[in-house]
Amino acid sequence: MINKEEHLRALEDTLAYFNKASIVLTEYEKKQIEIADFGLNDLRHTGLQLITFVNTDRVCAKEMVLFPRQTCPEHKHPNRNGIPGKEETFRCRSGRVYLYVEGEKSQEIHCKVPPGSEKYYTVWHEIILNPGEQYTLYPDTLHWFQAGEEGAVISEFSTNSDDLSDIFTDDRIKRIPEIDR
């Protein structure tokens, strides 16, 4: 897990991205921002910063920040007890996002896989999202995404979000909720 100093730096950077994209958060929400390092302690390569606006049984909405070339690692949202898994739409608000999903490998690949993690990335159908562009992922579909050189702000519109049920290709990853700092 990243240390307190790195956590604070990431938090400041995240707020700066939201501010630049004119996304207003309440003071309470600012304290709820999650810095996810996925247990790999290599945040600037593998990580995600996010605020969850709402997460009921039926609907979830988040605003996410990726730092330059930072990667949200490959995973999928399986069906749970006969209930379809999470469906999610990613909408790029600023910057650029390279999204990789199951399907034919794209001829040109614009990302750089986090060093040392190459074997944990297995899907290579590339979708590029510029501001205003979006893509909907249905349940049980492997995917991962990386920001371009300027980082990115991404809205996620989805069904209920239950991080604990996510399946990551990288078995070193533990997606556990943060403890209070």
Next chain:
Amino acid sequence: MINKEEHLRALEDTLAYFNKASIVLTEYEKKQIEIADFGLNDLRHTGLQLITFVNTDRVCAKEMVLFPRQTCPEHKHPNRNGIPGKEETFRCRSGRVYLYVEGEKSQEIHCKVPPGSEKYYTVWHEIILNPGEQYTLYPDTLHWFQAGEEGAVISEFSTNSDDLSDIFTDDRIKRIPEIDR
């Protein structure tokens, strides 16, 4: 129904609100913006401007604009064939929103009901949403909302949206999809 000239003016104003709030739309989306006058032909008093980003069987997300003191009229989303009706979260992105829902009447009411429509407004529990503030409405709950003096941009995160099933208090209202102009 409003005429073509008024429609174009409303469209330009809507794009200006999105632009000021740094909400980027694709060229395709700009052509999909809906100007809803609810069949009352009094858009600047009773109306709503919106773009639907996604609307699947499970998830819907919209970005909406209200002009200064414009009102989205009172309605509810009933359960449909045993399936719970629409659940929706309104998040104020810019400006101010006065939202009215079922419950105890608030001591101070900050809106001005559209003239001539007073009898079609029956719920008076006031919730004020400033930028970054939001409210979740569960199915079958009467509600209506109005922007403050500066207008407002509002995100809506919800379950599937089916305008045709909405029930409006004002029986003059017809919420029909726009025809191509």
